Amino acid sequence: MSDLRPVVALAGGVGGAKLIHGLAMAGIERLSAIVNTGDDFEHLGLHIAPDVDTVLYTLAGIANRQQGWGLEGESWSFMDQLEKVGAPVWFRLGDRDLATHVLRTERLRAGERLTGITRVLSRRLGAPADILPMSDEPVRTMVNTISGEVAFQDYFVRLRCDIEVKGFRFAGIERARPTPEVAAALRQGDLRAIVICPSNPLVSIAPILSLPGMRELVVGSRAPIVAVSPIIGGRAVKGPAAKMMLELGQTPSVIAIAETYAGLVDGLVIDHLDAGAAAEIEGLGIAAHVTGTLMGNDDDRRRLGMECLEFADQLKGAGREP
Amino acid sequence: MSDLRPVVALAGGVGGAKLIHGLAMAGIERLSAIVNTGDDFEHLGLHIAPDVDTVLYTLAGIANRQQGWGLEGESWSFMDQLEKVGAPVWFRLGDRDLATHVLRTERLRAGERLTGITRVLSRRLGAPADILPMSDEPVRTMVNTISGEVAFQDYFVRLRCDIEVKGFRFAGIERARPTPEVAAALRQGDLRAIVICPSNPLVSIAPILSLPGMRELVVGSRAPIVAVSPIIGGRAVKGPAAKMMLELGQTPSVIAIAETYAGLVDGLVIDHLDAGAAAEIEGLGIAAHVTGTLMGNDDDRRRLGMECLEFADQLKGAGREP
Numbered sequence: 001m002s003d004l005r006p007v008v009a010l011a012g013g014v015g016g017a018k019l020i021h022g023l024a025m026a027g028i029e030r031l032s033a034i035v036n037t038g039d040d041f042e043h044l045g046l047h048i049a050p051d052v053d054t055v056l057y058t059l060a061g062i063a064n065r066q067q068g069w070g071l072e073g074e075s076w077s078f079m080d081q082l083e084k085v086g087a088p089v090w091f092r093l094g095d096r097d098l099a100t101h102v103l104r105t106e107r108l109r110a111g112e113r114l115t116g117i118t119r120v121l122s123r124r125l126g127a128p129a130d131i132l133p134m135s136d137e138p139v140r141t142m143v144n145t146i147s148g149e150v151a152f153q154d155y156f157v158r159l160r161c162d163i164e165v166k167g168f169r170f171a172g173i174e175r176a177r178p179t180p181e182v183a184a185a186l187r188q189g190d191l192r193a194i195v196i197c198p199s200n201p202l203v204s205i206a207p208i209l210s211l212p213g214m215r216e217l218v219v220g221s222r223a224p225i226v227a228v229s230p231i232i233g234g235r236a237v238k239g240p241a242a243k244m245m246l247e248l249g250q251t252p253s254v255i256a257i258a259e260t261y262a263g264l265v266d267g268l269v270i271d272h273l274d275a276g277a278a279a280e281i282e283g284l285g286i287a288a289h290v291t292g293t294l295m296g297n298d299d300d301r302r303r304l305g306m307e308c309l310e311f312a313d314q315l316k317g318a319g320r321e322p
Numbered sequence: 323m324s325d326l327r328p329v330v331a332l333a334g335g336v337g338g339a340k341l342i343h344g345l346a347m348a349g350i351e352r353l354s355a356i357v358n359t360g361d362d363f364e365h366l367g368l369h370i371a372p373d374v375d376t377v378l379y380t381l382a383g384i385a386n387r388q389q390g391w392g393l394e395g396e397s398w399s400f401m402d403q404l405e406k407v408g409a410p411v412w413f414r415l416g417d418r419d420l421a422t423h424v425l426r427t428e429r430l431r432a433g434e435r436l437t438g439i440t441r442v443l444s445r446r447l448g449a450p451a452d453i454l455p456m457s458d459e460p461v462r463t464m465v466n467t468i469s470g471e472v473a474f475q476d477y478f479v480r481l482r483c484d485i486e487v488k489g490f491r492f493a494g495i496e497r498a499r500p501t502p503e504v505a506a507a508l509r510q511g512d513l514r515a516i517v518i519c520p521s522n523p524l525v526s527i528a529p530i531l532s533l534p535g536m537r538e539l540v541v542g543s544r545a546p547i548v549a550v551s552p553i554i555g556g557r558a559v560k561g562p563a564a565k566m567m568l569e570l571g572q573t574p575s576v577i578a579i580a581e582t583y584a585g586l587v588d589g590l591v592i593d594h595l596d597a598g599a600a601a602e603i604e605g606l607g608i609a610a611h612v613t614g615t616l617m618g619n620d621d622d623r624r625r626l627g628m629e630c631l632e633f634a635d636q637l638k639g640a641g642r643e644p
Binding site: 044045046071073074075077078080081082084085086087094095096097098099100102103105106109120121124125 | 397406421424425428442443
């Protein structure tokens with residue numbers, strides 16, 4: 001049950017990776033995942049790309065499902081020794097995971113593009129999609145907190161999100177561009193759908209859409225655009241999205257998600273828990289599709305992927321003119 | 323049974339590390355180990371210093387004694403994953419060992435000296451000696467083989483020494499210098515002895531002694547200089563020393579070692595197996611001390627360390643004038 005029309009997904013980490021996996025399992029052979037790199041950082045001299053790696057490992061079927069990040073069958077000797085020599089250990093780097101970071105760092109230093117390195121890793125690990133970093137130029141999400149600005153991983157991992165946020169800044173974004181591969185994926189004439197995955201709209205999807213020229217590429221596509229709400233019943237499935245929205249004065253809800261994506265998406269997929277909000281969403285000019293959006297297992301992933309595409313197919317007639 | 327007079331040792335990897343450990347166990351509290359860095363190389367973007375690490379791990383009591391290199395209780399997940407992503411795996415980097423390389427590489431890139439980084443690692447791991455890289459400037463041992471010149475680790479690890487050598491070149495040595503710490507150690511007025519460890523004279527000790535100014539520092543010391551032969555009964559205890567000597571037209575023997583160090587050392591420690599060569603060595607103007615030089619266990623290491631120092635003490639009167 002494969003479909004030869006291409007599909008493009010926009011994603012951050014865990015939730016996005018699951019839906020991309022679902023789209024791949026739904027038989028999409030020409031699947032491109034445009035992945036946030038605003039979470040990337042240099043740590044211990046290594047270039048870490050958390051969202052790219054989560055998508056890579058999830059698609060390759062080697063992600064640690066219990067933990068929600070990193071690799072299955074991971075070992076921690078490196079961290080153990082690192083602690084003994086007094087190096088910082090707040091960011092956990094598994095022994096297997098290190099192979100990705102060391103190889104990527106070496107190749108970046110040799111002048112290769114993040115896109116090319118990611119492609120090599122994807123092929124070697126057998127990921128059934130084209131994993132495309134949103135940009136080859138560095139973009140670094142900075143979190144403006146009540147105690148000042150901190151880098152994203154400092155906020156997310158070291159501070160465990162335990163500080164009130166006031167806003168975000170995507171450092172370097174004015175000099176960054178969507179890669180040629182990203183542009184080409186979005187310009188495919190037979191594109192079936194653009195799927196905005198259930199990732200954090202503020203720190204996973206916003207960096208992608210804030211790249212100069214990216215919004216035009218997305219909106220300029222003939223394909224219907226559907227988003228899947230990362231908020232279910234007022235709460236984020238995972239991560240600080242709801243907490244951030246509250247701190248920024250928004251009510252975390254599918255309505256807030258619809259408002260965020262209004263003018264961009266043709267349809268929004270929401271959970272049964274939020275079925276009551278469907279009419280209000282449609283009032284914003286966005287079609288709503290109600291289904292189970294929690295992806296507890298592979299069947300859920302595949303079914304949700306399939307439903308996103310069928311939903312998009314229905315919206316085709318209503319799509320924007322190029 | 324500690325002695326407050328300082329001792330300096332010159333060493334390469336495994337054999338040298340064992341004797342330095344023995345000197346430390348013999349109660350030498352002010353012990354400096356000047357270690358070859360000609361084996362250092364960049365691999366996967368990491369700065370690897372095999373001899374420094376072998377000395378560090380051995381002194382810290384965490385070396386893998388069976389294997390002869392690396393750490394005890396090591397795990398290999400990194401290498402396993404590296405192989406899966408198609409990166410070169412001919413040089414084995416253990417998960418724990420990586421902590422050393424990653425930390426060192428990061429600090430070198432940040433502009434720190436190899437000497438400072440090594441000192442931090444030594445203190446953290448509890449090494450009972452000052453481990454001093456011979457130089458902070460890069461020196462790279464190149465092996466001239468019948469098939470052309472190759473870098474030392476290519477020869478030693480990738481090619482497993484399985485190619486005939488014609489000579490050696492220490493690339494960068496004309497621009498390298500002994501570190502201030504190395505010079506200070508050798509200039510200590512109350513230096514009890516300089517011990518040239520049973521390391522490969524051609525590729526472990528020669529790079530140290532070939533540094534501009536190093537030979538003068540060693541010879542200029544008032545302390546007696548004793549070497550321990552790495553050749554026992556015509557064979558190297560470990561490594562390619564004997565094979566290299568043969569290929570260069572030398573007969574691997576304690577006589578060849580004595581000839582190599584003639585004019586530099588006051589005494590040579592040789593094994594019982596080579597007792598018959600003592601008179602010939604003394605004919606070269608070098609005192610000979612015959613003992614068991616294999617260091618199978620800690621007692622052997624301590625005893626040999628002690629004997630080297632007692633031998634040096636006897637030579638004191640015969641020492642060079644400053």
